[in-house]
Amino acid sequence: MATAQDVRSPILTIDSERLYRGSAFGQRVVQDIEAQTSALSEENRVLEEQLETEEQELTNQRPEMTPEDFRNLADAFDARVQSIRRDREAKSRAIAAQLEENRDRFLNAAAPVLEAIMREAGAAVILERRSVFVSANAIDITEAAIARIDAVLGDGRPAGD
Numbered sequence: 001m002a003t004a005q006d007v008r009s010p011i012l013t014i015d016s017e018r019l020y021r022g023s024a025f026g027q028r029v030v031q032d033i034e035a036q037t038s039a040l041s042e043e044n045r046v047l048e049e050q051l052e053t054e055e056q057e058l059t060n061q062r063p064e065m066t067p068e069d070f071r072n073l074a075d076a077f078d079a080r081v082q083s084i085r086r087d088r089e090a091k092s093r094a095i096a097a098q099l100e101e102n103r104d105r106f107l108n109a110a111a112p113v114l115e116a117i118m119r120e121a122g123a124a125v126i127l128e129r130r131s132v133f134v135s136a137n138a139i140d141i142t143e144a145a146i147a148r149i150d151a152v153l154g155d156g157r158p159a160g161d
Contacts, residue, residue: 008122009139013129014114020106022146028155029102036095044088051081105156106149113148117141 020026058077062070118126121141129140 009136010122010124011135011139012118012121012123012126013132013135013140013142014126014145015129015140015142016107019110019142019145019149020103022142023106023110023153024150025102025106025109025153025156028157029099029106033095033099036098040088040091040095047084047088051084102156106153109153109156110145110149113152114141114145117145117148 021030054077058070058073061073065073114126118124126141129135129142
């Protein structure tokens with residue numbers, strides 16, 4: 001594999017997805033997001049079981065209630081279900097936003113490293129590898145960039161965490 005210092009080309013390529021997922025920072029973020037998503041899924045499962053139980057209890061009480069009383073309880077139950085659904089969707093969106101924010105942080109921190117590699121290689125541009133139809137593997141700097149970014153950024157946690 002060629003290092004950034006070995007490459008002499010006006011054009012370099014990078015696999016930005018592999019750069020992110022292959023870096024210590026990206027791996028930590030993906031693990032954190034997967035843990036949060038898993039916890040949210042478990043919370044959703046527990047809530048679903050609770051709501052199914054409540055719904056069954058409400059259905060069982062129906063014969064002993066007036067239609068108006070049942071409608072009031074059913075409407076209250078439905079409102080609660082809708083509120084829970086909105087809360088769950090908001091939590092899911094917050095996790096997705098956190099993933100996007102971390103990706104932006106990573107790319108901002110990676111930019112100076114990529115610029116240094118570009119200068120060392122005498123390149124004028126770095127293109128996304130997936131946008132290039134055919135290229136020599138020698139101009140792909142993804143692995144070199146991962147190594148340098150890991151040296152600069154680590155997993156993105158503040159020192160001492």
